[in-house]
Amino acid sequence: xxxxxxxxxxxxxxxxxxxxxxxxxxxxxxxxxxxxxxxxxxxxxxxxxxxxxxxxxxxxxxxxxxxxxxxxxxxxxxxxxxxxxxxxxxxxxxxxxxxxxxxxxxxxxxxxxxxxxxxxxxxxxxxxxxxxxxxxxxxxxxxxxxxxxxxxxxxxxxxxxxxxxxxxxxxxxxxxxxxxxxxxxxxxxxxxxxxxxxxxxxxxxxxxxxxxxxxxxxxxxxxxxxxxxxxxx
Amino acid sequence: xxxxxxxxxxxxxxxxxxxxxxxxxxxxxxxxxxxxxxxxxxxxxxxxxxxxxxxxxxxxxxxxxxxxxxxxxxxxxxxxxxxxxxxxxxxxxxxxxxxxxxxxxxxxxxxxxxxxxxxxxxxxxx
Numbered sequence: 001x002x003x004x005x006x007x008x009x010x011x012x013x014x015x016x017x018x019x020x021x022x023x024x025x026x027x028x029x030x031x032x033x034x035x036x037x038x039x040x041x042x043x044x045x046x047x048x049x050x051x052x053x054x055x056x057x058x059x060x061x062x063x064x065x066x067x068x069x070x071x072x073x074x075x076x077x078x079x080x081x082x083x084x085x086x087x088x089x090x091x092x093x094x095x096x097x098x099x100x101x102x103x104x105x106x107x108x109x110x111x112x113x114x115x116x117x118x119x120x121x122x123x124x125x126x127x128x129x130x131x132x133x134x135x136x137x138x139x140x141x142x143x144x145x146x147x148x149x150x151x152x153x154x155x156x157x158x159x160x161x162x163x164x165x166x167x168x169x170x171x172x173x174x175x176x177x178x179x180x181x182x183x184x185x186x187x188x189x190x191x192x193x194x195x196x197x198x199x200x201x202x203x204x205x206x207x208x209x210x211x212x213x214x215x216x217x218x219x220x221x222x223x224x225x226x227x228x229x230x231x232x233x
Numbered sequence: 234x235x236x237x238x239x240x241x242x243x244x245x246x247x248x249x250x251x252x253x254x255x256x257x258x259x260x261x262x263x264x265x266x267x268x269x270x271x272x273x274x275x276x277x278x279x280x281x282x283x284x285x286x287x288x289x290x291x292x293x294x295x296x297x298x299x300x301x302x303x304x305x306x307x308x309x310x311x312x313x314x315x316x317x318x319x320x321x322x323x324x325x326x327x328x329x330x331x332x333x334x335x336x337x338x339x340x341x342x343x344x345x346x347x348x349x350x351x352x353x354x355x356x357x358x359x
Contacts, residue, residue, distance in 0.1 A: 005241070005244075065245040065248040066245065069248065069253060071253055072251060076251050077248075081240070081247060093342070093343050094342065094346060134343075134346035134349075135350055155240050155243070156244070185241065186240075
């Protein structure tokens with residue numbers, strides 16, 4: 001049996017005294033896309049931060065590739081092959097596209113190879129390679145963030161609010177890329193507030209409300225329950 | 234897909250080889266505590282040395298000055314321990330604050346860039 005690449009067991013997390021995750025259980029099987037959906041403030045981004053090692057859990061366990069990794073450093077996880085593309089893209093606005101991509105060379109991959117792969121995936125970035133990242137459009141900035149993340153050759157990709165502030169056509173384009181990356185064998189956990197597009201590429205989806213997973217299933221099973229979750233029903 | 238399976242296997246191996254530390258026993262927090270403890274121990278040692286020297290014989294014989302020198306050495310050791318403890322305390326109490334400050338600086342720089350880009354009239358919302 002192939003074990004899950006990411007598994008959360010009764011995961012709890014808090015900011016100071018305020019607990020925001022109240023025992024989250026979630027599994028991401030290898031080479032699959034899992035969508036974590038829920039309204040604003042449900043704890044979705046915190047879940048990703050805990051998995052990425054950016055926030056220490058206050059209880060429960062995070063298992064990555066079958067190993068309990070509570071307390072693992074974010075840079076160690078990144079070197080191993082976990083990649084978080086945070087909400088707000090996380091690019092360096094005052095650096096050019098090329099310089100942003102250079103940041104991914106920490107894995108030892110030459111810049112030329114990173115550029116080749118990135119520009120093949122996102123041809124628009126080739127035209128913009130000398131442009132400051134902060135002056136790109138929102139969609140191009142998200143492409144750059146994804147290109148830089150994928151350049152590290154991740155085995156587990158965490159995407160936070162990929163669609164935030166973007167036009168629907170750009171979101172569809174980005175999710176086509178997500179589906180392609182998943183077909184290449186990368187496991188993806190994607191957090192989204194607005195569900196429609198992500199359900200089209202997800203293998204499984206989970207609905208999170210008030211720091212707890214209330215439902216897990218196939219996207220078609222969950223579509224009807226989403227509105228109730230968002231409206232507090 | 235064979236290549237991707239290889240990547241997943243490599244990932245499993247790298248995670249398995251990863252060195253982990255328990256966040257509850259983080260080095261920063263422990264060294265901060267050691268710093269506070271050293272400051273207290275140093276101060277106590279210095280005060281004890283001072284009080285001890287009060288009772289020491291000041292007579293000009295062989296034992297008086299020697300006894301006082303011992304207390305002076307103990308006091309200097311206490312001071313040294315306090316200074317090292319204070320340095321540890323400052324280092325590890327400021328570290329977390331400076332990390333936060335750096336993150337805030339990066340955020341504000343990004344917000345400033347967004348404002349400049351916004352004022353040039355370019356559409357970044359796509």
